[in-house]
Amino acid sequence: MVTIITRLFNTGGSKVALTSRPRGTNDIIPGEIELWLDLEQKIRTVCHAYGYKELRTPMFEHTELFQRGIGDTTDIVEKEMYTFIDRGQRSITLRPEGTAPLVRAYIENNLGSGALPVKLFYYGPMFRYERPQAGRYRQFTQFGCEALGSADPLLDVETIALPLEIYQACGLSGFEVQLNSIGCPECRATYREALIVYFEPLEDKVCGSCQGRLHRNPLRLLDCKVEACQANILDAPNIIEYLCLDCADHFSQVRTYLDQLNIPYTLNPRLVRGFDYYTRTVFEVTSSELGSQNAIGGGGRYDGLVEEVGGKPTPAVGYAVGVDRLLLALKSQNKIHLSLPGPNLYVVHFGGDTKLKAAQIAHILRGRGLWIELDHSDRSVKAQMKAANKLDSQYVLVIGEEELANNQAVLRNMKNRQEQPVALDDLETLTKNVGVCGK
Ligand code: HAM
Numbered sequence: 001m002v003t004i005i006t007r008l009f010n011t012g013g014s015k016v017a018l019t020s021r022p023r024g025t026n027d028i029i030p031g032e033i034e035l036w037l038d039l040e041q042k043i044r045t046v047c048h049a050y051g052y053k054e055l056r057t058p059m060f061e062h063t064e065l066f067q068r069g070i071g072d073t074t075d076i077v078e079k080e081m082y083t084f085i086d087r088g089q090r091s092i093t094l095r096p097e098g099t100a101p102l103v104r105a106y107i108e109n110n111l112g113s114g115a116l117p118v119k120l121f122y123y124g125p126m127f128r129y130e131r132p133q134a135g136r137y138r139q140f141t142q143f144g145c146e147a148l149g150s151a152d153p154l155l156d157v158e159t160i161a162l163p164l165e166i167y168q169a170c171g172l173s174g175f176e177v178q179l180n181s182i183g184c185p186e187c188r189a190t191y192r193e194a195l196i197v198y199f200e201p202l203e204d205k206v207c208g209s210c211q212g213r214l215h216r217n218p219l220r221l222l223d224c225k226v227e228a229c230q231a232n233i234l235d236a237p238n239i240i241e242y243l244c245l246d247c248a249d250h251f252s253q254v255r256t257y258l259d260q261l262n263i264p265y266t267l268n269p270r271l272v273r274g275f276d277y278y279t280r281t282v283f284e285v286t287s288s289e290l291g292s293q294n295a296i297g298g299g300g301r302y303d304g305l306v307e308e309v310g311g312k313p314t315p316a317v318g319y320a321v322g323v324d325r326l327l328l329a330l331k332s333q334n335k336i337h338l339s340l341p342g343p344n345l346y347v348v349h350f351g352g353d354t355k356l357k358a359a360q361i362a363h364i365l366r367g368r369g370l371w372i373e374l375d376h377s378d379r380s381v382k383a384q385m386k387a388a389n390k391l392d393s394q395y396v397l398v399i400g401e402e403e404l405a406n407n408q409a410v411l412r413n414m415k416n417r418q419e420q421p422v423a424l425d426d427l428e429t430l431t432k433n434v435g436v437c438g439k
Contacts, residue, residue, distance in 0.1 A: 024138030071276025116149030342392030
């Protein structure tokens with residue numbers, strides 16, 4: 001019986017086992033990582049087609065960026081940020097999302113000085129202190145695309161089309177685009193008043209957070225996740241009826257382009273999204289495969305954010321895909337079929353001088369980019385052949401004392417079982433043979 005000794009350590013009052021990762025985080029182990037890399041590759045291919053260039057920002061930023069950008073009264077800023085004071089007494093936050101950091105980088109690096117719009121994408125981990133459950137983690141990965149410098153409604157539609165292309169490239173089905181417009185600060189001011197008038201008589205029926213936000217930011221009451229609050233939202237005023245002429249026209253153009261491109265969507269007047277930076281179009285994509293955490297991505301227009309962060313007025317629109325959730329949805333649809341090739345060559349040796357020769361061959365062929373495996377555990381020839389099979393190696397080369405003395409060994413193609421003699425010092429021929437896939 002194997003006994004695992006778990007060492008418990010005290011960290012600020014609670015005991016943690018060194019062998020368990022923090023709650024809400026995941027390890028991505030070999031066998032799994034290939035799915036992530038494959039998905040990342042598909043994302044890059046689609047971004048290339050749409051002309052988006054990658055941008056990488058730090059994983060942490062000054063806390064104020066998120067307070068100002070996302071909004072003080074949002075759930076993320078009020079409850080979910082990983083914030084700490086660093087040794088220089090600055091307040092630092094692990095990024096909970098990628099849009100505000102990208103906007104900061106856009107301004108700081110003067111990326112808007114050339115032709116507009118500037119189309120950028122990012123891919124990486126985000127951090128939110130949420131209650132972990134299936135599809136909701138404290139560290140998760142987002143792919144995001146953001147187009148800055150144009151108010152064209154067609155750009156809103158391209159921002160919806162791009163992730164849909166990714167979902168389709170992965171083979172995902174059963175997803176739905178939810179669409180709404182939340183107007184501009186002008187028309188939203190009237191809507192805000194209407195919401196306050198509607199919610200005031202319900203004040204004692206909504207949760208504590210909603211009570212606190214009722215006068216400061218009544219829109220947030222519409223995306224409160226507390227069950228008791230949901231019922232009160234049903235009869236709330238509909239934002240579409242409060243849109244000013246310009247916002248209504250923008251929304252109508254977005255819908256015309258969506259229809260023209262045959263992109264199906266569902267209007268959802270309750271969709272407000274959990275960030276204060278949004279203006280006009282907002283959208284979310286949900287998957288029928290996931291439970292309560294069914295959003296596999298979301299985004300919208302944010303025409304005021306660049307100015308809010310300190311840049312010139314710059315309209316912008318973007319979207320972020322939740323990569324962890326996308327993989328969960330693909331798995332539950334059984335849409336993940338990766339066939340990974342094994343090593344090009346497994347060099348079987350008998351130890352001693354034959355191992356030296358095997359090491360030399362492996363070293364040189366690896367330098368040429370080929371995947372070469374050999375034994376490090378003094379295993380028998382039989383066990384090495386078994387290991388080569390298990391790894392699905394395309395070729396096997398057996399080097400015994402006799403082969404070494406004659407400078408001649410047999411190269412076996414593991415797929416069609418054909419064998420051919422090779423000179424051990426003729427690495428050009430060996431490279432050519434094992435460099436082509438034997439499948
Ligand atoms: P978001 O809706 O908060 O938007 O996140 C986008 C996606 O990230 C969600 O639809 C979900 O799939 C995934 N996600 C969010 N939180 C978690 C979590 N705790 N665990 C696992 N997955 C999660 C944004 O972040 C905006 N920055 C999107 C955007 C880009 N808007 C404009 N540009």
